[in-house]
Amino acid sequence: MAIALKINPEEMKKLFDDDLGQIMRMNYYPPCPQPDQVIGLSPHSDSTGVTILLQVNEVEGLQIRKNGRWVSVKPLPNAFVVNVGDMIEIVTNGTYRSIEHRGVVNSEKERISIGTFHNMGTGKEVGPLRSLVERHKASFFRSMSTDEYFKGLFSRELGGKAYLDVMRI
Numbered sequence: 001m002a003i004a005l006k007i008n009p010e011e012m013k014k015l016f017d018d019d020l021g022q023i024m025r026m027n028y029y030p031p032c033p034q035p036d037q038v039i040g041l042s043p044h045s046d047s048t049g050v051t052i053l054l055q056v057n058e059v060e061g062l063q064i065r066k067n068g069r070w071v072s073v074k075p076l077p078n079a080f081v082v083n084v085g086d087m088i089e090i091v092t093n094g095t096y097r098s099i100e101h102r103g104v105v106n107s108e109k110e111r112i113s114i115g116t117f118h119n120m121g122t123g124k125e126v127g128p129l130r131s132l133v134e135r136h137k138a139s140f141f142r143s144m145s146t147d148e149y150f151k152g153l154f155s156r157e158l159g160g161k162a163y164l165d166v167m168r169i
């Protein structure tokens with residue numbers, strides 16, 4: 001990403017260095033004969049940096065919002081889905097957009113997914129990279145400590161990409 005953005009990779013690397021907070025979540029969606037009547041995983045964007053997701057038993061259920069429509073991400077055997085999270089949108093000053101997505105349940109089959117979320121560790125600052133602010137001549141997001149960022153996040157309900165609007169200037 002740093003190379004594509006033509007910035008010094010060190011600038012990005014030092015945010016996501018060895019002490020990054022890595023979280024793993026396993027999601028289990030039991031089957032439901034009326035899938036449209038239940039909530040699987042509410043629409044959200046991952047608040048983290050990059051997410052690596054495995055659709056374990058290759059049952060469809062992950063959907064992304066594209067041009068206002070929900071589009072299914074079909075599981076590919078032995079393949080990961082890589083999602084851009086809010087931290088990357090903020091750090092890149094809006095160049096890489098985080099993706100809104102949700103998990104829906106299947107009428108017949110159970111579904112299992114495992115996500116690995118790569119965060120900036122504690123003691124870092126979540127905010128647009130200085131080189132990109134200079135290039136864009138504007139900072140589109142405010143900056144705050146990772147602690148403050150997560151405190152704000154966990155005091156809210158999961159709701160689309162709404163937390164990014166809190167960060168937006």
Ligand SMILES: O=C(O)CCC(=O)C(=O)O
Pocket residue numbers: 025027041046053055061062101102103112113115
């Ligand atoms: O079950 C899925 O495919 C999506 C999981 C997800 O979005 C998450 O755990 O944040």
Ligand SMILES: [Fe+2]
Pocket residue numbers: 044045046101
């Ligand atoms: Fe997610």
